[in-house]
Amino acid sequence: MxxxxxxxxxxxxxxxxxxxxxxxxxxxxxxxxxxxxxxxxxxxxxxxxxxxxxxxxxxxxxxxxxxxxxxxxxxxxxxxxxxxxxxxxxxxxxxEGRRVNIVANCGLAHFWLLPMLERIKQDLPQLVINVTLSDGVDSEFENALLLGFGQLQHPLKRTLFVERVCAICSVEFSQLHGLSRNSAVQEIVNQPLIHMDTSDSRWLNWQHWFANNDLPYPEQKNVVLLGNYHSVISNLQQSKGLALGWLCLMQDLLQDKQLVQVSGSIVSREEYGYFIKSSNAPSSGEALVYQYLVDAAAQKVEYA
Amino acid sequence: MxxxxxxxxxxxxxxxxxxxxxxxxxxxxxxxxxxxxxxxxxxxxxxxxxxxxxxxxxxxxxxxxxxxxxxxxxxxxxxxxxxxxxxxxxxxxxxEGRRVNIVANCGLAHFWLLPMLERIKQDLPQLVINVTLSDGVDSEFENALLLGFGQLQHPLKRTLFVERVCAICSVEFSQLHGLSRNSAVQEIVNQPLIHMDTSDSRWLNWQHWFANNDLPYPEQKNVVLLGNYHSVISNLQQSKGLALGWLCLMQDLLQDKQLVQVSGSIVSREEYGYFIKSSNAPSSGEALVYQYLVDAAAQKVEYA
DNA sequence: TCTATGCATAAGTTTTTCTTATAGTTTTCA
DNA sequence: TGAAAACTATAAGAAAAACTTATGCATAGA
The missing domain is CATH 1.10.10.10 (Winged helix-like DNA-binding domain superfamily/Winged helix DNA-binding domain)
Known part of the structure; x- marks a missing residue:
């Protein structure tokens, strides 16, 4: 030593x-x-x-x-x-703002930021971009761009995606149980549900979804709480049940017909969602990335 | 800056x-x-x-x-x-005592130590030997072997060469003026003398030499004081006059017949001379060099 | 939910480093 | 030769930096 x-x-x-x-x-x-x-x-x-x-x-x-x-x-x-x-x-x-740190929510990073990262680096070749994944963070970061989830009413936060969730499942699961976008919400009551561990209560969960559709919350046995959204989607793709899908994140998978929306119900909260927030003293590079991401989010919303 | x-x-x-x-x-x-x-x-x-x-x-x-x-x-x-x-x-x-610093009197270094240095390095290949020339030093050095000139009565000093000087000149000069080892001391009185600047009064000079030979000190005009012994010998070889020769240093030049001793007079002071002195905490390498130099000096004395 | 682990911050203390003042040596200049 | 100038080393008090203890907070694991 x-x-x-x-x-x-x-x-x-x-x-x-x-x-x-x-x-x-x-x-x-x-x-x-x-x-x-x-x-x-x-x-x-x-x-x-x-x-x-x-x-x-x-x-x-x-x-x-x-x-x-x-x-x-x-x-x-x-x-x-x-x-x-x-x-x-x-x-x-x-x-000179060449180095940009991004601290991003895991789900957002996995389904939105990371697939786009190579393209960002190509488009902004002068920058060195560093992404750190971190859930449950909306605190201050001294030197990093924050991509988080939570309340949107905040002077420094800018909305990327308002929270909009729907029930989703794999193609195989939908075929097995005769589910589709046209299914009635009642059909979902007896399906196995996949839960994300949302101990911080910022997220919409199945309880919210059922309440919003004026349905009783079905009794759950052997509930599996998955720690991150990636695991949820993984279970979903193994046709283990239905999960709540954040539209902004699942869009590509839905369009590719890898996943299927079940029922037309979309529960949303205008005051919650994914946001972007500058560091206290944003560098020129950070400002570039900030704008890039805001633009990218806006483009994505158009498809929805 | x-x-x-x-x-x-x-x-x-x-x-x-x-x-x-x-x-x-x-x-x-x-x-x-x-x-x-x-x-x-x-x-x-x-x-x-x-x-x-x-x-x-x-x-x-x-x-x-x-x-x-x-x-x-x-x-x-x-x-x-x-x-x-x-x-x-x-x-x-x-x-491990591989690095040895030597601080040496200029004259001694030039006419004795340096000619021998390559041989020392060959004989002690494991050592890195560093020689620094310095006149007028007999103070403490924390980490260096000191080869100096001065009083010999000192518990830590060991004598290399007792001070013994004689009159010397170039072969050419001796032939021009009919001088040799057999010349009488009186013949030197009217010769041009080359002086070393011995402002620190530790050294024997021409005044001492004449006094020692019971001769009057000849009046000097256009006295040239040379700063170091090397310059003195250089002038000597240009046949500009007579100089005092430290026997231990001039021995090689006298044997090679490059210089000639004039008169048999040798003035010496037993309590003065060149000495060697260890540093306060001598390393094993320093001890090796110390012994090497003591032995080398002893060998040289034999020829005298 | 409770405990253990790990990081950040604050405040006071300790250690390190720096500055001012002084003495000694060598070179330079008169 | 002697005085002044240039340069370094050392000592001691002052300033600055670093460390330690105590505490709060967040996360991970049971």
Whole structure:
């Protein structure tokens, strides 16, 4: 353990050493580093102590580097420069908005953002886009674009998709049970239902759906609560029952006839849905991606 | 200016970052670094601030590195490891006494040590020997073998050569003026004399020589004071006059008949001469060189 | 739902680093 | 030769940085 800590000399001392080697005197180095001569002198001493190696022969007024110092200088300077270069690169990327972080709700990411990601990267090649999946988040992120789900009435949030859900199942399941878009809502009462674990109660669930259709909530046995929407769809495709489908996310699958809408009932809440929210200090790149996603969502809605 | 300082992130933070990336959690990193979780957490924060780049997406309990973090980790870790490696190498060299610093009087170095240096390196190939020339030094050096000139009565000093000087000149000059080893000391009185600037008064000079031979010190006009012994010999070889020759240093040149001793007078002071002195904490390598030089000096004396 | 694990933040303390002042050495200049 | 200037090392008090303890909050697992 302590793989590096115990072996690395103090960086400040290295910087002081580099400057002294390059400029020849402690005083000049101190000037460049906007520090004082004793400070640099002590740094050198501490470096010599750390390396337990004499780096300079002190002859009263001037210093003469030892062979060890010359060697170490030649080794370490390029490393410091590279390191500074990498750090600068990162800062520049950030400064110029080339690096964009997106924190996205899992379902939205899986069924909407990720399929589109390659295209986004092609369309905005100057950006480095980083997507992190995260459910149950609508808090502040300091440096990331947030794609979340929840209440839409918020000055900083912009709506991507209003919440609209319907009952869906696989083609196979629909054929087996004679279900279709024209089925009456009553037919759904006795079907096995697939549930998502919506412990945070932000989401519409089957209870809402039945209440909205003036039907009694059927008693459920052996309820399976799935942790994320991806699992729900996975179970759905295995024809294990009916699930609630968020229209905006399922649109492609419905159009491709991979899934089937059951009954014409669409339950929606205008004040809930998927939203996009800028970081506190959006970069130019973030602004680009923001607009790109807003546009993409608007286009998708048109099909609905 | 500020070529590196302003661009480099704090090293401590880099070490914390490296450990967190490698181990996955702040707590584990803190444990490895024998620090505390909040300390590491703050380091990460400071690094993010320094790079003005988000490195981790915090999701309550765990951290997820951003693309920037992964990239930076891949760039920086090898640099840190190399740096640690170089530092370790230096420490190991020192530890095992592979690195020896010699601070040597200019004259002694030029006429005795340096001609022998290649041979020393061949004979002690495991050592890295670093010679620094320095006149007028008999003070303490923390980490270097000192070859100096001065008083010999000192518990830590060991005599290399007792001070013995004679008058010398070039072969050409001796032939022009009919001088030889058999010449009487009186013949020297009217010859042009070459002087070394011995402002520190440790050295025998022409005044001493004349006094020692019971001769009046001849009035000098256009006295040229040369700063180092090398210049003196250079002038001597240009047949500009007579100079005082330190026997131990001139021995090779006298044997090769490049220079000629004039008169048989040899002035010596038993309590002065060239000495060798160990550093405060001599390494094994230093001890080897010490003995090597003592032996070499002893051998040389035999010819005298 | 309760507990364990893990991160962030705040506040006070400790450690490190820096600055000011001083002394010593060497070079330069008169 | 001697005084001034340039440069470094060291000591001690001051400033800054880092760390630790305590606490709150969020998530994961039972």
């Amino acid at each position: 302590h793989r590096l800590l115990s072996k690395l000399p103090p960086l400040k001392a290295l910087i002081a050493f580099e400057a002294v080697m390059r400029l020849g005197t402690v005083t000049a180095a101190a000037k460049e580093l906007t520090s004082t001569q004793p400070a640099v002198s002590q740094q050198l001493k501490s470096l010599e102590g750390n390396l337990s190696t004499l780096l300079f022969i002190r002859r009263g007024r001037n210093l003469q580097p030892t062979a060890a110092a010359l060697e170490f200088y030649a080794q370490v300077t390029p490393l410091l420069e590279k390191m500074a270069g990498y750090a600068e690169q990162l800062r520049a990327d950030q400064q | 500020h070529r590196l300082l302003s661009k480099l992130p704090p090293l401590k933070a880099l070490i914390a970052f490296e450990a967190v990336m490698r181990l996955g959690t702040v707590t584990a990193a803190a444990k490895e670094l024998t620090s505390t979780q909040p300390a590491v957490s703050q380091q990460l924060k400071s690094l993010e601030g320094n790079l003005s780049t988000l490195l981790f997406i915090r999701r309550g309990r765990n951290l997820q590195p951003t693309a920037a973090a992964l990239e930076f980790y891949a760039q920086v870790t090898p640099l840190l490891e190399k740096m640690a490696g170089y530092a370790e190498q230096l420490r190991a060299d020192q530890q």
